[in-house]
Amino acid sequence: xxxxxxxxxxxxxxxxxxxxxxxxxxxGITGDRxxxxxxxxxxxxxxxxxxxxxxxxxxxxxxxxxxIDTHGHSEFTLLxxxxxxxxxNQGITTEINGNCGxxxxxxxxxxxLRREDDLNEYGIRERWxxxxxxxxxxxxxxxxxxxxxxxxxxxxxxCVAGYRDKKLSETEHTAMHTLLEESVNEGSIGMSTGLIYxxxxxxxxxxxxxxxxxxKKIDDIRSCLYTSHMRSEGDRLIESIGETxxxxxxxxxxxxISHIKTSGERNWNKxxxxxxxxxxxxxxxxxxxxxxxxxxxxxxDLDTVLxxxxxxxxxxxxxxxxxxxxxxxRIKEEILSDHPEQGYWENIFVTSVMTEKNRWMEGKTxxxxxxxxxxxxxxxxxxxxIDEQLRVGAIFSSMNEDNLRKILSLPYVMIGTDSxxxxxxxxxxxxxxxxxxxxxxPRFLGRYVRDILGMDxxxxxxxxxxxxxxxxxxxxxxxxxxxxxxxCVIFDSQKVLxxxxxxEPFVKPEGIHSVIxxxxxxxxxxxxxxxxxxxxxxxxx
Numbered sequence: 152x153x154x155x156x157x158x159x160x161x162x163x164x165x166x167x168x169x170x171x172x173x174x175x176x177x178x179g180i181t182g183d184r185x186x187x188x189x190x191x192x193x194x195x196x197x198x199x200x201x202x203x204x205x206x207x208x209x210x211x212x213x214x215x216x217x218x219i220d221t222h223g224h225s226e227f228t229l230l231x232x233x234x235x236x237x238x239x240n241q242g243i244t245t246e247i248n249g250n251c252g253x254x255x256x257x258x259x260x261x262x263x264l265r266r267e268d269d270l271n272e273y274g275i276r277e278r279w280x281x282x283x284x285x286x287x288x289x290x291x292x293x294x295x296x297x298x299x300x301x302x303x304x305x306x307x308x309x310c311v312a313g314y315r316d317k318k319l320s321e322t323e324h325t326a327m328h329t330l331l332e333e334s335v336n337e338g339s340i341g342m343s344t345g346l347i348y349x350x351x352x353x354x355x356x357x358x359x360x361x362x363x364x365x366x367k368k369i370d371d372i373r374s375c376l377y378t379s380h381m382r383s384e385g386d387r388l389i390e391s392i393g394e395t396x397x398x399x400x401x402x403x404x405x406x407x408i409s410h411i412k413t414s415g416e417r418n419w420n421k422x423x424x425x426x427x428x429x430x431x432x433x434x435x436x437x438x439x440x441x442x443x444x445x446x447x448x449x450x451x452d453l454d455t456v457l458x459x460x461x462x463x464x465x466x467x468x469x470x471x472x473x474x475x476x477x478x479x480x481r482i483k484e485e486i487l488s489d490h491p492e493q494g495y496w497e498n499i500f501v502t503s504v505m506t507e508k509n510r511w512m513e514g515k516t517x518x519x520x521x522x523x524x525x526x527x528x529x530x531x532x533x534x535x536x537i538d539e540q541l542r543v544g545a546i547f548s549s550m551n552e553d554n555l556r557k558i559l560s561l562p563y564v565m566i567g568t569d570s571x572x573x574x575x576x577x578x579x580x581x582x583x584x585x586x587x588x589x590x591x592x593p594r595f596l597g598r599y600v601r602d603i604l605g606m607d608x609x610x611x612x613x614x615x616x617x618x619x620x621x622x623x624x625x626x627x628x629x630x631x632x633x634x635x636x637x638x639c640v641i642f643d644s645q646k647v648l649x650x651x652x653x654x655e656p657f658v659k660p661e662g663i664h665s666v667i668x669x670x671x672x673x674x675x676x677x678x679x680x681x682x683x684x685x686x687x688x689x690x691x692x
Contacts, residue, residue, distance in 0.1 A: 157181050157670060159203025163214035163641065165190075167631040168616035170609050178214060179203070180637040183670040183684075188633060205672065209641050212664055215612050216629050217244025217638030218592050219619040221442040222409055222567025224248065225298075226255040227266075231273035232579045233292040233683060235572035240659045240679075241592040242640035244668045245297035245688070246572065247623055250409060251380040252305030252345030255289075256282040256337075257330050261465065262309030268542060272505075273578055282337035286687050294685040295673060296572070297638070299623060301343040301378060302334040304362070308350040314465040316353045324358075328365050335366070338689030340624055341375040342366055343409070346382040346391075347455060349462040356394055363402035374624040375690070378407040385414035385549075388421050389428070396432045396439065407622065408441040410569055411558050412550055414449070416492065419551040426561070440622050442567035443558050445595045447550040448653070450502060450569070450585035453543040454536055458485045466541055473533050483529045496521065496528040500653065501535070503544035503582030509535065514583040514654065546585055546653065559599055560606065565619045566595050575657050586656045590649025593660035597648035608644065625688060637670040 156179035165176045165188065179187035179201065220238060223246035229235060238246060248254065258266065259280040270278075279285045282300070289298065307327045312319055319327070331342060342362060345351045359377075366375045377398060381391035392408070399406040408429075413422050429439045454461075454469070461472050461482060472478045496518040504512060512520050512535070521531040535543055558564055570588030573579035592615060600611040620629025627635045640663065647662030666674040671684035 154179070154201050156186060156201070156203045157205065158637070158667065158672065159201065159206045160209050160214055160639070160641065161206060163209030163212055165631055166213060166215045166609055166612040168216040168613060168620075168629050170613040170617075173213075173609060176214075177201070178631065178639070180639075180667065180670050183637055185631060185633055185635050185637050188631065205675075207641060207665055207676070209664070211643070212641050213608070213644050214631070215640050215642075216616040216631050216635075217640055217666070217668065218242040218615045219244070219565075219623075219625070219629055220246045220568050220592075221565045221619045221623070222247060222250050222444075222569045223572065224250060224253070224570060225572035226253070227269050227273055227275060228571040228573060228579050229289065229294050229298070230275050230277075230292060232574045232577050233294040234574045235295040235685070236574040236679065237570075237589045237657075238568070238572045239295050239666055239668075239673045240663060241590065242642060242663050242666055243296060243568075243592060244638040244640070244666065245299060245625065245628060247299045247301065247340075247567075247619070249301035249303050249339065250343050250378060250569075252303045252343055252348060252351040254300055254303035254306050254339070254343070255285045256280065257302075257306050257310050257334060258285075260310045261313040262306050265309060265314065265465070268540075282334055282339060286338065286689070289687060293683045295683040296668060296685040297628070297688050298685060299625060299688045300339055301341050302331055302339040304342055304344040304354065304359070305348060305351045307331055307362075308354065312350065314350045314462070316460070316463040318355070319358065324361070328362065331362060331365055332369065335369050335375060335690060338687070340690040341377055343378040343380070345380045347380060347459075349465075352382070352459055352462070356397065359398050360401045363398055363404040367403045376405040376407055376623070377402075378409055380409045384410075384412050385418045388413060388418055388425055392425050392428050396428060396437060399432065399437045399439065400435070405438040405440075408439065410449070410567065411441040411443050411564060412449070413554050414547075414549045416549075416551075419554055422554045422557060440563045440565070441561075442565045443555070444567060444569050444587040444591050445555065445559060445599055446585070446587050446591075447552055447555055448546050448548040448585070449550070450544065450546045450587070452541070453499075453501065453532065453545040454541050456486060456499070456532060457482060469541060470537060473537050479533055486529055498548040500546040500548075501543060502546055502584055504535070504539050505542045506539060509538060544582060544584070556599070556604060559595065560604060562610075562614075564614070565622070566591055566615050573657075575659070580657060583653070584656050586649065586651035586653055589651035589656055589658060590660050593647045593662060594649035596642070596644070597662065601644065601647075624690060637667055639665075639667040641665040
């Protein structure tokens with residue numbers, strides 16, 4: 152009697168995600184689950200009796216669990232284009248969203264007003280206030296990958312107290328706790344902060360500890376965590392790591408540091424000190440993990456170059472300040488004092504603008520734009536931000552290759568793209584976004600694991616599959632075993648490599664043979680199938 156699988160992957164070299172030694176095996180998939188794995192001899196002496204409706208001969212190729220992107224920002228881009236091609240083509244089958252204090256929900260009051268431009272940019276007409284409502288909208292899109300989310304602290308504070316630099320009242324404090332508990336009950340896996348962005352930057356450490364204590368109470372039933380884009384990744388890096396560890400110590404929650412880095416040349420020598428703090432926390436049984444993208448340039452909003460006090464009161468107040476000559480002078484003095492180094496403006500590239508008149512600036516440095524416009528760089532920044540109503544993306548080249556390699560080698564560091572899910576045409580194919588959104592995982596496996604670090608492949612696969620699944624509480628994923636969900640990647644370890652660049656980011660990587668999401672082939676033998684089988688993975692379900 153023959154057995155028929157929906158998909159049969161034959162003769163592959165299986166890395167199961169646990170860090171164990173690989174083995175040659177056939178993998179059978181039925182529905183959305185892995186139904187059989189048989190080592191070396193195939194499916195026994197009668198292997199010809201086992202067939203697949205679809206069959207891949209994976210001889211010489213590596214078969215792994217689907218990759219988990221620990222740092223996504225796809226809340227709105229997946230609504231605009233659910234294909235998520237740039238992530239699927241890297242082998243990403245699950246994405247953690249809601250990072251850096253920004254999530255899809257809760258979303259009402261000033262928090263909604265703050266995101267209206269983002270929603271309108273992508274033609275998103277639906278509005279929602281809770282995760283339950285957002286998930287209902289997202290499910291209608293039939294997304295290409297699995298969606299997991301944190302609750303953004305910025306959303307909580309924005310909904311309750313707006314974007315002013317203030318200490319919360321008791322009523323506001325209680326309301327934030329209630330919203331956080333509701334969001335976790337609706338499916339969020341924890342809370343994220345973005346402590347360089349308003350309104351997160353206005354929270355003191357005690358506010359965050361109290362919220363994390365609320366998370367810990369839920370954590371006794373379901374495993375939650377706290378993730379943080381810290382207050383500083385440069386001049387105050389050590390203090391920021393200290394704050395993060397203090398939050399973990401006093402609340403009892405697990406913590407995850409977003410995109411661990413040392414930013415700015417004068418801070419590159421701080422890495423060993425920073426890592427020693429994390430090691431000491433581990434010695435105290437405080438669980439600290441982190442993620443990183445395999446590039447030495449970051450990307451965020453251009454207005455992060457401004458002093459933090461300029462953000463108080465929201466976008467309208469920020470623009471008003473930028474238009475005031477006296478305040479401009481004060482801002483300029485502070486920026487030049489903070490960044491006296493030569494070449495600062497040569498290392499900041501504009502990635503996206505909203506107006507056609509400034510479209511030529513995309514892909515160019517602030518220094519180049521200022522010279523072309525016969526302006527001082529800081530004055531040019533003021534002009535661009537005013538013209539674009541603050542909606543300017545930028546890339547900051549400020550990190551060190553040696554430190555990057557050390558961070559990628561750490562056993563508790565995973566890979567996160569720090570990017571939104573885009574596609575190679577359509578609404579999300581715009582600007583010159585950071586290539587990390589198109590190449591992070593192939594770059595990690597090719598340039599770093601294979602070519603530079605010589606890292607054990609089993610350990611590398613663990614760092615992008617089972618480790619993040621365990622860290623973020625994702626059940627039956629990140630591992631190849633019978634009964635697990637059939638999220639799989641098949642790739643050529645000798646060919647896998649990113650091809651996207653800062654000049655041309657919208658380019659597919661090489662070496663990714665096939666990608667299967669919940670038992671459905673999204674990439675089959677190097678070609679997109681157009682099939683979308685992603686699921687919303689609600690916490691605790």
